[in-house]
């Protein structure tokens with residue numbers, strides 16, 4: 219139980235600066251980014267280092283006090299906020315922001331879990347290296363949150379998800395011990411790879427306190443383009459065409475429907491209509507190369523020629539300056555904010571094999587439009603990874619529980635048929651904890667529960683999330 223003597227013991231561990239108990243100070247830690255989940259806690263604990271995290275977790279293990287780990291609190295599924303019981307502490311990693319080491323010869327960087335993603339990207343660039351994880355929340359999400367959700371983002375196509383960018387991690391186990399897994403090895407076959415258990419576990423198996431990240435050569439040339447396409451099916455064919463021509467230079471391939479572009483133009487008035495004519499679908503393409511004299515614009519223009527001839531592409535803008543490139547990215551990156559400004563919608567973060575993504579959109583749109591003639595499908599995302607944010611908005615209204623349930627049923631049934639996932643990159647959190655039991659088999663769920671029981675027998679790590 220969290221009472222004054224518990225809080226006093228926490229204060230002795232982390233000092234006064236590491237404890238928040240005033241309602242006003244606590245408020246931002248108990249609300250999720252979307253405002254869908256508002257929980258309660260009596261105390262937010264902000265340790266300054268791994269030893270303090272371990273001592274706090276040990277105290278919680280002794281007193282069976284639940285812990286909700288939190289990074290930047292940008293998660294989309296209510297995983298980083300407590301429930302309404304008030305029984306749990308929020309353990310925020312945001313004071314742990316050290317870049318511990320940069321090993322250029324090994325192309326590796328060791329960081330505290332509370333480092334903001336953008337700080338890590340910048341530190342890599344300052345050292346003539348590149349850390350490729352990139353998402354619209356990069357100015358406020360933390361690497362600990364990124365690893366705990368196995369975040370995706372806009373460069374998965376080339377570099378993989380967050381877990382693919384990690385050599386080692388340090389974590390505090392649910393009984394308060396420190397596991398130093400900060401090995402900076404690219405090869406290490408010595409039994410179970412435990413770091414992969416903690417990554418993607420959304421804080422239910424322990425607290426990630428540090429990580430060794432892989433660094434890559436810094437791109438010397440970048441080419442950004444927006445291509446108008448007649449349909450999602452054409453975008454998938456265009457992906458194959460450009461990938462065939464450009465190989466690993468293709469780092470981003472993001473689809474946006476007309477509705478998304480309109481919403482961004484409405485809510486961010488500095489955004490310009492990118493083409494003279496309105497197009498139903500657009501793809502943002504990014505190419506990078508580590509060669510200084512790579513002629514990416516010319517190569518892209520050449521690879522688009524057959525696409526124009528065959529009707530796969532309708533128009534294209536190739537950015538001629540950094541500011542034009544960032545304006546094109548701005549359209550894509552402002553979609554979540556623009557959508558949030560329009561009110562609540564039914565959200566889906568889905569994936570299917572790339573070969574089936576066009577079928578998913580065609581059949582999903584048809585079924586949702588038939589069931590909800592006045593609603594609007596908002597479709598955008600990482601089509602190059604087979605991952606879309608596929609939301610349903612009811613203009614001027616908040617979707618009811620029944621509408622949400624009916625929309626989910628349509629989308630989830632289609633995903634099951636096409637071999638897809640109900641959560642491609644945001645995780646399960648509170649939002650999809652019950653739903654996932656309808657999509658995973660008993661064997662898989664039993665293995666997950668057995669791992670949870672073995673590592674966290676008292677169930678204190680982020681209860682009510684994932685399982």
Ligand SMILES: Cc1cc2nc3c(=O)[nH]c(=O)nc-3n(C[C@H](O)[C@H](O)[C@H](O)COP(=O)(O)OP(=O)(O)OC[C@H]3O[C@@H](n4cnc5c(N)ncnc54)[C@H](O)[C@@H]3O)c2cc1C
Nearest residue numbers: 289290291292293297298360362363364369370371421426
């Ligand atoms: C505008 C916007 C765009 C986004 N775009 C993307 C995108 O393209 N791709 C994508 O994958 N996500 C995206 N997200 C979702 C979100 O940014 C990611 O899930 C991110 O990885 C969360 O990081 P965080 O530090 O904010 O974690 P939080 O939200 O604080 O926590 C997320 C989960 O991780 C756990 N956790 C946090 N830190 C730790 C830790 N150190 N140890 C153990 N558990 C921990 C929490 O308990 C929670 O379950 C977006 C969010 C926003 C607001």
